[in-house]
Amino acid sequence: MFSLKIYQRYISFIYIKNFLIVFMALQFFYLGIDLMQNFRKLPDSANLQILYLLYTFLNAINFTLPLSLVIAMIISKFNLIRTNEIVAMYALGVSKNSLIKPIFFTSIVVTIFYILLNFTNFTYSKEYAKNILHHSTVMTSSNNLFLKYNNSYIFIQKLDPLKKRAYGIRIFKIEDRDLRAITKAKSADFVKEYWVLNDIEIVKKPPIDKKDAKLSKISYKHYKTLKGFKPKIIENVYEGKSSFSIKDAYQAIRLFLSQNVNISKIKASLFAMLVFPFFAPLLNMILFYHLPISSRFFNLAIVSSAFVFASLLVWAILFMLIKMSVNGVINPEFGIIFPIFILASFASYLYLKNR
Numbered sequence: 001m002f003s004l005k006i007y008q009r010y011i012s013f014i015y016i017k018n019f020l021i022v023f024m025a026l027q028f029f030y031l032g033i034d035l036m037q038n039f040r041k042l043p044d045s046a047n048l049q050i051l052y053l054l055y056t057f058l059n060a061i062n063f064t065l066p067l068s069l070v071i072a073m074i075i076s077k078f079n080l081i082r083t084n085e086i087v088a089m090y091a092l093g094v095s096k097n098s099l100i101k102p103i104f105f106t107s108i109v110v111t112i113f114y115i116l117l118n119f120t121n122f123t124y125s126k127e128y129a130k131n132i133l134h135h136s137t138v139m140t141s142s143n144n145l146f147l148k149y150n151n152s153y154i155f156i157q158k159l160d161p162l163k164k165r166a167y168g169i170r171i172f173k174i175e176d177r178d179l180r181a182i183t184k185a186k187s188a189d190f191v192k193e194y195w196v197l198n199d200i201e202i203v204k205k206p207p208i209d210k211k212d213a214k215l216s217k218i219s220y221k222h223y224k225t226l227k228g229f230k231p232k233i234i235e236n237v238y239e240g241k242s243s244f245s246i247k248d249a250y251q252a253i254r255l256f257l258s259q260n261v262n263i264s265k266i267k268a269s270l271f272a273m274l275v276f277p278f279f280a281p282l283l284n285m286i287l288f289y290h291l292p293i294s295s296r297f298f299n300l301a302i303v304s305s306a307f308v309f310a311s312l313l314v315w316a317i318l319f320m321l322i323k324m325s326v327n328g329v330i331n332p333e334f335g336i337i338f339p340i341f342i343l344a345s346f347a348s349y350l351y352l353k354n355r
Contacts, residue, residue, distance in 0.1 A: 007094055012102040019072035026064035031057055043136040055129035058122055065114055069107045069280040070311045077291050078304045086293055096354045100288045107281040118273040123245045142235050149226055161231040164190040169197060180205055195226040228255045244269045268325035268332035275340050279318055282343040289350045
């Protein structure tokens with residue numbers, strides 16, 4: 001048992017070292033390619049240039065981290081094959097399941113850390129980088145938004161997500177297909193899950209079938225409404241963006257379920273952040289069992305290249321399915337959850353087979 005733990009720690013060390021090398025190499029490669037394409041579009045401000053590099057670096061993690069986990073496993077095992085260490089471990093009675101455990105659990109820990117990052121504004125890194133490139137600012141305001149909330153329709157002349165403030169608000173309340181009230185506000189601030197309207201004027205109209213009724217007007221200094229309608233949710237939904245943090249995606253689904261709004265795009269974004277990252281640990285397990293144990297009958301360079309290509313092919317297919325799910329071409333459950341379920345089932349079968 002003691003020797004087995006030593007082997008597992010040794011394999012974990014090799015895997016983590018190779019992962020960091022591959023990850024940083026892919027990160028800087030992505031950053032270099034992006035800079036070559038957009039260098040002339042960068043703003044003159046040094047601060048914005050640094051921020052652009054930072055956000056581009058963070059956005060690259062979405063692509064490079066899962067690939068790095070898989071490629072690092074392939075490199076680690078082929079290094080063990082080249083030095084005949086893997087054969088020596090098998091000769092000492094160490095099973096395949098015992099050898100894959102440190103790699104699998106290490107990749108699971110990294111994957112969970114990546115998922116936790118998606119609870120933060122990390123998910124908006126691509127959007128921030130684009131804003132800097134095209135507008136020389138991290139956040140941009142949205143104009144002339146028109147949304148539905150319960151029995152009301154909301155018009156927002158200008159929305160500033162960074163300051164969580166809106167200007168020129170009009171709320172049209174509808175009852176039985178009849179306009180019953182119009183709420184006007186010069187500005188509004190998002191405070192503790194509510195929009196606090198400032199300098200409000202509410203014009204109420206009686207029902208159509210009510211005779212001799214008059215319009216009534218009420219004024220308030222402040223008025224709370226539109227619970228849960230976060231500025232970022234409003235902007236992303238209106239402009240058709242698919243970038244949500246896990247927290248924002250969950251709140252948006254809860255909010256729009258009661259509004260009878262199509263939430264398939266938001267669900268696809270949520271599944272892509274919560275479920276898709278686990279493809280790397282599962283693919284690690286599947287490939288590990290199929291990699292050779294000796295270099296005697298194989299050309300390691302050709303075989304390793306073939307496995308890297310297979311990993312890229314699987315990643316590309318899953319990524320394509322995610323894009324199709326986000327665009328509404330296929331159901332998110334079928335395009336994202338089902339392929340990961342297949343990988344998990346096959347990985348479990350291989351693990352039980354080698355017990």
